[in-house]
Amino acid sequence: MRLDTRFKEAFKVALAFALVYGIALKLSWLNPSWAGFGVAMIALQTAGQSIHKGLDRLAGTIPGCIAALVILGLAPQERWLFMVYTALWIFFTTYMMIRSKNHPYFWNVAGFVCLVILLTGPASSATDFQHAVFRTLETALGITVYTLITVFIWPVNNAGAIRDSIDKLATTFEDRNQAIWGVISGQAEIAKVESLHQQSIQQLGQFSQALLAEGSENYEVHEMRPALERVHQLATSLMESQDRLETSLEETTRIDIRALFPKLEEFLTTQFLKSGNPVVKPHRIELKADQDELSRLSGFDTAAAIIVEEELNTLGSLFTELGNHLQSIRENTVKTGLDVDKNTYDSGTPGWLPVFDREHLMGALFPVLCLIAGFLIWIVFNPPGHSAWLELPAIIGMTVGSAQQTRASKLFKPFAITLCLALAVYTLVLPQLSTFVGLGLTLFLCVFVVRYFFTGLTQLAGMIAIINVISVQNQQSYNFAAQANSLVFTLLAVLFVYVMSYLLGSSRPEKVMLKMTKRFFRSAQFIISQIAREPDDKPGWLAQWKLAYYRNEMTMLPAKIDAWGKSIDYSLYPDTSQEHIGQLVTSLQSIVYRFEELQSAKRSRRPTQAPDGQLINGLRKWAKELEFTFERWSERPDASGDDHRRQKIQAWLPVFERRSEEYLRIGSNDSKDAQEDLYLFLGGLRGLSKATMNYARVGQDVDWDQWREERFS
Amino acid sequence: MGIGLLPHEFALGGVFMPPLFIAAILGVLAAILTARMLNRRRLSNYFYYPPLVFVALVVIYTVLIGTIIIPV
Numbered sequence: 001m002r003l004d005t006r007f008k009e010a011f012k013v014a015l016a017f018a019l020v021y022g023i024a025l026k027l028s029w030l031n032p033s034w035a036g037f038g039v040a041m042i043a044l045q046t047a048g049q050s051i052h053k054g055l056d057r058l059a060g061t062i063p064g065c066i067a068a069l070v071i072l073g074l075a076p077q078e079r080w081l082f083m084v085y086t087a088l089w090i091f092f093t094t095y096m097m098i099r100s101k102n103h104p105y106f107w108n109v110a111g112f113v114c115l116v117i118l119l120t121g122p123a124s125s126a127t128d129f130q131h132a133v134f135r136t137l138e139t140a141l142g143i144t145v146y147t148l149i150t151v152f153i154w155p156v157n158n159a160g161a162i163r164d165s166i167d168k169l170a171t172t173f174e175d176r177n178q179a180i181w182g183v184i185s186g187q188a189e190i191a192k193v194e195s196l197h198q199q200s201i202q203q204l205g206q207f208s209q210a211l212l213a214e215g216s217e218n219y220e221v222h223e224m225r226p227a228l229e230r231v232h233q234l235a236t237s238l239m240e241s242q243d244r245l246e247t248s249l250e251e252t253t254r255i256d257i258r259a260l261f262p263k264l265e266e267f268l269t270t271q272f273l274k275s276g277n278p279v280v281k282p283h284r285i286e287l288k289a290d291q292d293e294l295s296r297l298s299g300f301d302t303a304a305a306i307i308v309e310e311e312l313n314t315l316g317s318l319f320t321e322l323g324n325h326l327q328s329i330r331e332n333t334v335k336t337g338l339d340v341d342k343n344t345y346d347s348g349t350p351g352w353l354p355v356f357d358r359e360h361l362m363g364a365l366f367p368v369l370c371l372i373a374g375f376l377i378w379i380v381f382n383p384p385g386h387s388a389w390l391e392l393p394a395i396i397g398m399t400v401g402s403a404q405q406t407r408a409s410k411l412f413k414p415f416a417i418t419l420c421l422a423l424a425v426y427t428l429v430l431p432q433l434s435t436f437v438g439l440g441l442t443l444f445l446c447v448f449v450v451r452y453f454f455t456g457l458t459q460l461a462g463m464i465a466i467i468n469v470i471s472v473q474n475q476q477s478y479n480f481a482a483q484a485n486s487l488v489f490t491l492l493a494v495l496f497v498y499v500m501s502y503l504l505g506s507s508r509p510e511k512v513m514l515k516m517t518k519r520f521f522r523s524a525q526f527i528i529s530q531i532a533r534e535p536d537d538k539p540g541w542l543a544q545w546k547l548a549y550y551r552n553e554m555t556m557l558p559a560k561i562d563a564w565g566k567s568i569d570y571s572l573y574p575d576t577s578q579e580h581i582g583q584l585v586t587s588l589q590s591i592v593y594r595f596e597e598l599q600s601a602k603r604s605r606r607p608t609q610a611p612d613g614q615l616i617n618g619l620r621k622w623a624k625e626l627e628f629t630f631e632r633w634s635e636r637p638d639a640s641g642d643d644h645r646r647q648k649i650q651a652w653l654p655v656f657e658r659r660s661e662e663y664l665r666i667g668s669n670d671s672k673d674a675q676e677d678l679y680l681f682l683g684g685l686r687g688l689s690k691a692t693m694n695y696a697r698v699g700q701d702v703d704w705d706q707w708r709e710e711r712f713s
Numbered sequence: 714m715g716i717g718l719l720p721h722e723f724a725l726g727g728v729f730m731p732p733l734f735i736a737a738i739l740g741v742l743a744a745i746l747t748a749r750m751l752n753r754r755r756l757s758n759y760f761y762y763p764p765l766v767f768v769a770l771v772v773i774y775t776v777l778i779g780t781i782i783i784p785v
Contacts, residue, residue, distance in 0.1 A: 484728070502764055709755070709757075709758040710757055710758050710759075710760050710761070710762070710763050711752050711755075711757045711758070711763060712748035712749070712751060712752050712757050712763045712764075712766075712767055713763070713764075
């Protein structure tokens with residue numbers, strides 16, 4: 001009989017669960033449910049993923065225990081100091097959990113284990129220490145038993161997962177180059193390029209996960225980790241370079257790109273990364289613009305062509321480097337201990353200026369607020385749950401704070417159903433059992449049912465319900481009132497966190513997107529105001545910090561808006577579709593790229609002299625117009641009320657181009673490099689204007705008024 | 714006051730629940746139905762902050778049910 005994967009996974013988890021309880025009860029360890037938690041939390045699809053999560057759990061338990069013992073040592077009898085220290089630890093671990101790309105679970109465990117140890121009825125320092133040690137021991141037991149079962153019984157591993165994900169990524173990059181050529185030659189639609197962009201983002205994420213999972217179960221992969229991380233870094237840079245190239249090509253509608261770059265077709269269609277393709281060894285094609293064609297172009301078109309040339313050559317270098325790297329990995333000739341260069345974008349501000357991310361800060365503050373409010377509820381009202389009000393709301397708050405798109409209301413129903421079922425088993429089944437055979441079978445069946453029939457949040461809630469409600473101790477006694485109170489407390493805690501989640505802001509994704517779009521334009525307004533400042537007006541350190549902060553905001557917001565856009569229920573908004581949101585995000589990203597180009601051009605050269613100062617005045621007026629436009633959009637992102645301003649910018653552009661051409665003709669005695677820098681700067685300004693007008697056009701497709709409407713959510 | 718209007722616990726399989734609890738559950742359900750109806754008719758647009766309105770509706774319905782249907 002062929003058994004499906006879900007059956008096998010459910011069987012393995014249930015078996016591990018029953019075994020850890022058996023071992024812990026046999027050895028009379030303190031709290032067998034901690035071992036059960038160890039199994040429940042690390043059980044994932046493949047051995048590598050489980051091992052990775054298990055190691056994170058084990059490693060995270062240790063700092064959590066140490067933090068709890070330190071807090072108890074520093075503030076044994078001062079409740080407010082105790083709260084302050086605990087709040088600081090929870091803030092720190094939640095912030096690190098949100099920021100960490102590879103080990104968020106480590107920080108999550110460090111946070112909640114501290115709370116668990118703080119509340120396990122400390123009667124003396126010896127008891128605290130004993131609890132901390134048993135917590136670590138039983139966590140290790142759960143991880144070890146599950147790891148052994150998952151390795152020896154129906155093992156599912158990640159062998160080849162990294163190779164597969166790299167192959168898929170390489171194919172996507174090659175296809176995207178082909179698609180870009182298709183758009184240039186008029187044979188393909190831009191939608192194909194955009195869908196390949198989304199595909200490359202997903203595949204990069206899968207590559208990261210495969211690296212973590214296979215790296216945990218394969219020693220060779222673990223040894224080559226620095227080289228594979230370099231591949232990930234190069235792949236990310238390559239994806240961004242393709243993004244920039246697409247947006248740069250929008251500036252070249254007046255140019256015959258194919259005549260300007262005769263080797264462009266060969267360049268885009270013969271860059272290979274996969275082995276087995278015709279050109280196995282990556283080779284670099286140097287792309288240079290045809291000088292005769294270039295000389296025929298106007299100043300701005302020259303600037304656009306230079307930007308495209310630079311971007312194409314960057315793309316070529318990245319393809320070559322990534323191809324060489326993959327070749328050496330396949331041939332096993334890569335040097336170990338490679339230094340992975342940090343890919344930094346030179347923002348032009350001192351590197352010591354720290355900037356914070358607002359969403360990360362809010363996410364880290366949320367469990368702290370839940371912790372403090374829970375503590376106050378406990379000491380003032382002492383409702384069912386008692387001291388657990390310090391623990392459970394903060395633990396749920398850590399999860400909600402780190403994944404703010406997860407609505408806390410969705411937790412209520414799964415917990416309600418599974419807790420009631422677990423209480424029924426506790427009341428009706430457990431008192432009938434007298435040996436471990438019966439208990440083990442009951443635990444096995446309960447876990448099997450939860451893992452086989454439920455998924456997602458319901459499955460997680462089911463495991464927690466089994467561990468907490470069907471609580472098994474060596475000196476077993478049954479207290480229905482205590483368990484019923486525990487059920488009421490858990491549901492109240494979930495409701496409490498749901499109510500507190502309104503402190504994070506509206507839970508409606510469209511409202512969040514509206515706020516983020518306004519923040520985006522507020523950042524753009526500040527940055528453009530800095531560009532428009534007088535040359536002699538040097539910014540102080542506060543202005544520099546604000547510039548770095550707003551620049552970081554602008555860079556991060558399009559991806560966040562895209563993530564929230566995926567949570568919108570489009571059936572409620574028939575006038576807005578997911579494609580509209582995709583175009584909106586692309587237009588915002590395009591504005592970011594234009595700002596980056598302008599910043600890098602600005603640092604090299606600014607026009608400081610004009611025959612009569614008209615050009616400089618014109619530039620400042622232009623910057624002021626854009627600043628005003630961004631300010632308007634920071635209050636109302638819909639462009640429908642701003643046709644007048646858009647027309648003004650549109651009318652001003654040809655005047656700006658004419659004046660700039662005149663200046664460039666007069667300034668033609670400058671060196672070629674200086675002229676090129678000037679083209680880039682003025683071209684950057686024009687590119688930003690065009691990206692702004694593109695947003696104005698795209699923004700009209702979104703029904704912002706309907707998003708502003710209040711509704712019960 | 715008649716015997717039928719005296720507050721009394723609700724028994725479910727030997728588990729006793731206070732009448733206010735039942736009234737509150739019914740109040741929440743009624744408020745959810747009201748909220749859905751208001752959303753469908755786009756009348757919720759007239760509220761400044763719907764979550765608080767929802768809490769108010771729960772309280773109102775709980776008091777009404779507790780007064781008229783289930784004596785608390």
